[in-house]
Amino acid sequence: MALLDELAGLLGDELHLSDDARRSRARDTWPRSEFDQWQGRLVLPAAVATPSTTGRVAETVRLCRAHGAPIIPRGAGSGCVGGVLATTESVVISTEGLTGLRSLDPVDGLAAFGAGTMGIDAENRVRQDGFTIGHWPQSIEISSVGGWVATRASGQYSTAYGNIEDIVYAVEAVLPDGSIYRSRPTPRASAGPDLRQLLLGSEGALGIITEVTFSLRPLPEPGVRQAFHFEDMATGFDAVRSVIVPGWRPPVVRLYDAGETRRHFRDHVPQGRCVAIFLHEGPPGHAALEATAVADLCRGGGGEQADPGAVDHWFGHRNIVPTWTELFEQGLIADTIEVATGWGQLARLYKAVIEAINAVPTVIAATAHSSHAYRSGANLYFTFAAQPTDPEEYQSVYDACWTAAMQAATGCGAGIAHHHGIGRVRRTWMADELGDAGVGVLRAVKAALDPDNLMNPGVLVPD
Amino acid sequence: MALLDELAGLLGDELHLSDDARRSRARDTWPRSEFDQWQGRLVLPAAVATPSTTGRVAETVRLCRAHGAPIIPRGAGSGCVGGVLATTESVVISTEGLTGLRSLDPVDGLAAFGAGTMGIDAENRVRQDGFTIGHWPQSIEISSVGGWVATRASGQYSTAYGNIEDIVYAVEAVLPDGSIYRSRPTPRASAGPDLRQLLLGSEGALGIITEVTFSLRPLPEPGVRQAFHFEDMATGFDAVRSVIVPGWRPPVVRLYDAGETRRHFRDHVPQGRCVAIFLHEGPPGHAALEATAVADLCRGGGGEQADPGAVDHWFGHRNIVPTWTELFEQGLIADTIEVATGWGQLARLYKAVIEAINAVPTVIAATAHSSHAYRSGANLYFTFAAQPTDPEEYQSVYDACWTAAMQAATGCGAGIAHHHGIGRVRRTWMADELGDAGVGVLRAVKAALDPDNLMNPGVLVPD
Numbered sequence: 027m028a029l030l031d032e033l034a035g036l037l038g039d040e041l042h043l044s045d046d047a048r049r050s051r052a053r054d055t056w057p058r059s060e061f062d063q064w065q066g067r068l069v070l071p072a073a074v075a076t077p078s079t080t081g082r083v084a085e086t087v088r089l090c091r092a093h094g095a096p097i098i099p100r101g102a103g104s105g106c107v108g109g110v111l112a113t114t115e116s117v118v119i120s121t122e123g124l125t126g127l128r129s130l131d132p133v134d135g136l137a138a139f140g141a142g143t144m145g146i147d148a149e150n151r152v153r154q155d156g157f158t159i160g161h162w163p164q165s166i167e168i169s170s171v172g173g174w175v176a177t178r179a180s181g182q183y184s185t186a187y188g189n190i191e192d193i194v195y196a197v198e199a200v201l202p203d204g205s206i207y208r209s210r211p212t213p214r215a216s217a218g219p220d221l222r223q224l225l226l227g228s229e230g231a232l233g234i235i236t237e238v239t240f241s242l243r244p245l246p247e248p249g250v251r252q253a254f255h256f257e258d259m260a261t262g263f264d265a266v267r268s269v270i271v272p273g274w275r276p277p278v279v280r281l282y283d284a285g286e287t288r289r290h291f292r293d294h295v296p297q298g299r300c301v302a303i304f305l306h307e308g309p310p311g312h313a314a315l316e317a318t319a320v321a322d323l324c325r326g327g328g329g330e331q332a333d334p335g336a337v338d339h340w341f342g343h344r345n346i347v348p349t350w351t352e353l354f355e356q357g358l359i360a361d362t363i364e365v366a367t368g369w370g371q372l373a374r375l376y377k378a379v380i381e382a383i384n385a386v387p388t389v390i391a392a393t394a395h396s397s398h399a400y401r402s403g404a405n406l407y408f409t410f411a412a413q414p415t416d417p418e419e420y421q422s423v424y425d426a427c428w429t430a431a432m433q434a435a436t437g438c439g440a441g442i443a444h445h446h447g448i449g450r451v452r453r454t455w456m457a458d459e460l461g462d463a464g465v466g467v468l469r470a471v472k473a474a475l476d477p478d479n480l481m482n483p484g485v486l487v488p489d
Numbered sequence: 490m491a492l493l494d495e496l497a498g499l500l501g502d503e504l505h506l507s508d509d510a511r512r513s514r515a516r517d518t519w520p521r522s523e524f525d526q527w528q529g530r531l532v533l534p535a536a537v538a539t540p541s542t543t544g545r546v547a548e549t550v551r552l553c554r555a556h557g558a559p560i561i562p563r564g565a566g567s568g569c570v571g572g573v574l575a576t577t578e579s580v581v582i583s584t585e586g587l588t589g590l591r592s593l594d595p596v597d598g599l600a601a602f603g604a605g606t607m608g609i610d611a612e613n614r615v616r617q618d619g620f621t622i623g624h625w626p627q628s629i630e631i632s633s634v635g636g637w638v639a640t641r642a643s644g645q646y647s648t649a650y651g652n653i654e655d656i657v658y659a660v661e662a663v664l665p666d667g668s669i670y671r672s673r674p675t676p677r678a679s680a681g682p683d684l685r686q687l688l689l690g691s692e693g694a695l696g697i698i699t700e701v702t703f704s705l706r707p708l709p710e711p712g713v714r715q716a717f718h719f720e721d722m723a724t725g726f727d728a729v730r731s732v733i734v735p736g737w738r739p740p741v742v743r744l745y746d747a748g749e750t751r752r753h754f755r756d757h758v759p760q761g762r763c764v765a766i767f768l769h770e771g772p773p774g775h776a777a778l779e780a781t782a783v784a785d786l787c788r789g790g791g792g793e794q795a796d797p798g799a800v801d802h803w804f805g806h807r808n809i810v811p812t813w814t815e816l817f818e819q820g821l822i823a824d825t826i827e828v829a830t831g832w833g834q835l836a837r838l839y840k841a842v843i844e845a846i847n848a849v850p851t852v853i854a855a856t857a858h859s860s861h862a863y864r865s866g867a868n869l870y871f872t873f874a875a876q877p878t879d880p881e882e883y884q885s886v887y888d889a890c891w892t893a894a895m896q897a898a899t900g901c902g903a904g905i906a907h908h909h910g911i912g913r914v915r916r917t918w919m920a921d922e923l924g925d926a927g928v929g930v931l932r933a934v935k936a937a938l939d940p941d942n943l944m945n946p947g948v949l950v951p952d
Binding site (some may be wrong): 131177180203206207210211212213214216221243244271274309311369404405439442445446460461464466467470474489 | 594597598599604640641642643652654658664666668669670671672673674675676677678679680681682683685686687688689690691692695704705706707709734735736737771772773774775778782810829831832833858861863864865866867868902903904905906907908909910911919922923924925926927929930931933934936937938946948
C-alpha cells in the first residue's frame with residue numbers, strides 16, 4: 027500500500043501498524059462501538075499516526091488527501107457519541123504526540139498546550155504558577171485539551187467560568203487542505219465571523235486542532251459549599267432560576283432528581299427529595315456574600331438545607347464512572363443524553379423525556395440532573411439503563427431509548443445536545459437542531475473546506 | 490430595467506427610487522464616504538428596498554440574485570468603517586421595515602425584535618417589563634439591533650455583561666441563496682460549530698439578519714460610580730488589570746489618556762492625569778463590595794480618587810458625537826480606530842500607535858482611551874484629527890493615519906479591530922489578522938454561501 031509506505035517515510039516510528047496500536051485508537055467510548063468491540067466486531071483503521079509536530083500533522087493530512095484516504099482525527103478518545111470510529115481504509119491521526127506546555131504568559135494569564143495534552147496535566151501545570159483553566163469536565167483525567175475544543179465541551183464550573191468557548195483564547199489547527207491556521211491572539215475582535223468557532227465543535231470534520239491557548243484565572247481561594255433539597259425538580263428549577271436571574275454565578279450549580287439523589291447522596295439527603303448543590307468562589311468577600319444570598323433564595327423557594335457533606339461527597343466521587351463493558355457484563359446497556367432548554371420548559375422537558383425513555387421495553391432506570399445554568403435556561407442530563415434478556419437486543423434497545431429521548435426533547439423545543447456533541451448518535455436529529463437552512467450552511471462549509479469529504483466522514487453532517 | 494419592475498411588483502411601496510430615498514441609504518458614516526458626499530461625489534444605488542417581512546426580504550434577495558444585481562444590506566447606517574457603500578447597479582435592502590417587538594418571554598428573559606428596530610427603542614421596550622438588554626453602544630440612538638449583530642458590536646457595559654455575541658440568544662437571517670435560517674433557541678449547544686457566529690460580524694456579506702432574540706437581564710438597581718486618576722496610561726492599565734484578574738467585573742471600566750481626560754473631564758480631574766471611571770452593579774450587596782475592593786486596588790496601584798462627578802459627566806454626555814461634516818467644515822479630518830491586545834502589550838501599543846499617528850503630517854491630535862476589559866487584556870480606542878491646508882488632501886491624510894496606526898498595531902501583535910468591524914477601511918489588514926489560512930477559510934465560506942459574490946461585495950473579504 028503506497029500510502030502506508032509514504033507515511034512510514036514521513037513519520038518513522040510515529041506511524042503504528044500493529045493490531046494493538048490500531049485497536050486502541052479505533053473508537054471513542056460510544057456504547058455502540060464499545061459493544062461491537064465486546065462482541066469482537068470492531069473494525070480497525072489501516073494505520074495510526076502520532077505526529078509530534080504541527081508540521082508533521084499537516085504533511086500527514088496532505089499525504090492522506092493525495093491518496094484519497096479518510097482521516098480520523100482523535101484526541102484521547104473519551105468522547106461518547108461516536109465521533110471516532112475507524113473504517114478499514116482510514117488513517118487515524120492521533121494528537122497524542124502533541125503534548126505539553128508550549129508557552130505560559132503570567133501577565134496576560136495565557137497558557138498554550140499541545141492539543142494532545144491531557145486535561146488534568148494541563149490543569150496541574152498551570153496550578154504550579156497559581157492559575158486554573160477553570161474547565162473541569164468529568165472526563166478531565168481521560169480527555170485532551172484539543173478534544174475539549176473539537177467537541178465544544180463543558181466543565182463542572184461552567185455556570186461561573188463558562189464553557190470551553192469562553193475559556194479558549196486562541197487555537198492552532200491543520201485544515202483539511204493541510205494548511206495551518208492560527209487564530210489571532212487577542213482578547214476580543216470584530217474582524218468578521220469568529221473563525222475559531224468553526225473549529226469549536228468541528229468534531230474532526232473541519233480540521234485537526236493542534237494547539238490550544240487558554241485565558242486563565244488565578245487559582246481561587248477554597249470556596250463555600252452548600253446544598254439544599256426540594257420536593258421535586260420543578261421546585262428545584264424555580265429555586266435555581268431565582269439564583270441565576272439576579273446575577274449570582276456559583277461555579278457549580280447542580281440539581282439532581284429524586285432517583286439520582288438517592289443514587290449519589292443517600293447518606294446526606296432524605297429519600298424522595300431532589301438535591302441542589304452549590305460551590306461559591308470569587309474575589310475576596312464574594313463567595314460569602316453569594317452563599318448567604320443563595321441560601322436565602324433556596325429556603326425562600328421551598329428548599330431545606332442539606333448536610334454539606336453532600337457536596338464534599340460529590341467532589342470526592344465526581345470523576346468516577348463505570349465502563350460500558352462492566353455494565354454489558356452485568357446484562358445492562360446504558361447511556362447519558364444531555365439537552366438544554368429555557369427555564370419555562372425545563373420541568374416539562376424533564377417529565378417528557380423520562381416518560382419517553384421509561385416507555386421503552388426493558389428499561390429499568392431513567393433519571394436526570396441539571397449541571398449547567400444560564401441566564402435563560404439550563405441543561406438536563408439524562409441517564410438510562412435497560413436490561414434486555416439477550417445481548418443481541420442491546421443495540422436496538424439502545425437506539426430505541428435515544429429515539430424516544432430525542433423525539434421527546436425536540437417535541438419540547440429543546441436543543442438536541444448540550445455538551446457531548448453530535449458524532450454519529452445524534453446525526454439524525456441535526457435537521458431538527460439546525461433547520462433546513464442551517465443544515466445547508468453546515469454542508470456548504472464542509473464541502474468548501476473538505477471537498478473530498480475525507481476528514482472524519484460520517485460524523486456531524488447529516489446525509 | 491426588468492429588475493426594478495419585478496421589485497416594484499413584489500414590494501409595492503416598499504421599493505424606493507427617489508433621489509432622496511437612495512441618497513439617504515447610500516452609505517454609512519465612514520468619513521471617506523461622508524467626505525465624498527460633502528464633495529458631491531456620492532454614488533447612489535439603483536433602488537432601495539424596505540421589505541416589511543422576512544419572507545419579502547428573502548424574495549427580494551432571490552430576485553436580485555436572478556438578475557445578478559449586487560445587494561447592499563443596511564441597518565440604520567451608523568457603522569463607521571465603510572460597510573455600506575452603494576454602487577450604481579446595486580439594490581440596498583434596508584431592514585428599516587422590520588421593526589418592533591416580536592415576542593417577550595419574561596420567564597426565560599428573552600425578547601425578539603425585528604432587525605431594524607433601533608437599539609434605544611428595543612432597550613426602552615424591555616425596560617417596560619423590568620429588563621435590560623445590557624448592550625449600550627455609543628450609537629444606541631442611531632443603530633439597529635440587526636446592525637449590532639452584523640458588526641459584532643460592543644456596548645459600554647461589556648466588561649460585566651459581555652459583547653453582542655454574549656447577549657444574543659438566537660438570530661434569524663436570510664442567506665445569500667434566499668433561504669431563511671433560524672438558529673435553535675437554546676441556552677447552549679454542542680451541536681457542531683455555532684452557526685450564529687457566521688452571522689455575528691458578517692457585515693452583510695453572508696446574509697441579512699432579520700430578527701434578533703436577546704437573553705435579557707433584570708434591570709439593575711442604580712449602581713455605584715467612582716473614578717480614580719493615575720500618573721500615566723501604564724499605571725492605569727496596571728490598576729485596571731489588578732481589578733479584572735481576581736474576578737471583579739464592573740460593567741463600565743474606562744481608562745482615558747491625559748489628552749482625553751483633559752478633553753472630557755477638565756472640570757473633574759487635574760490636568761495631565763489619566764482618569765479611570767467605574768460603574769458597579771449586580772445582585773444585592775455586590776456593587777458595594779466591588780466598589781470598596783476596586784477603590785483599594787486603585788489606590789494601591791497609585792491612583793487618587795477623582796471627583797465622582799466625572800462619572801456623572803460621562804453618563805450625561807456619552808452619546809454625543811459631532812458629525813464628520815461639522816469637522817470638515819472646520820477644516821478637520823478625523824476618525825477613531827479601536828484595537829485590542831493582552832495586558833502586557835497595552836502600554837507599548839498605546840505609545841506606538843500615538844507616535845505613529847503623530848508622525849503623519851498635519852495631524853494635530855492623537856489620543857486614546859480603553860473602554861472594554863477582559864481577563865487577558867483590553868481594547869484601545871484611538872481618536873485622531875488632522876488639519877490639512879487643502880480639503881483635497883483629506884483622503885490621503887486620512888489613509889496615512891490609518892496605515893500608520895494599523896502598521897503600529899500589527900507590529901505590536903494587536904488584533905486589528907475591537908468592535909467597529911472591517912468594512913472597507915480595514916480590509917487591507919485582514920491577512921495580518923487572520924493569516925493566510927484564515928483568509929482562505931473566510932474566502933471559502935464566502936464562496937460557498939455566496940458563489941456569485943452579490944452580497945455586499947467589497948467589504949470584509951480581502952481580494
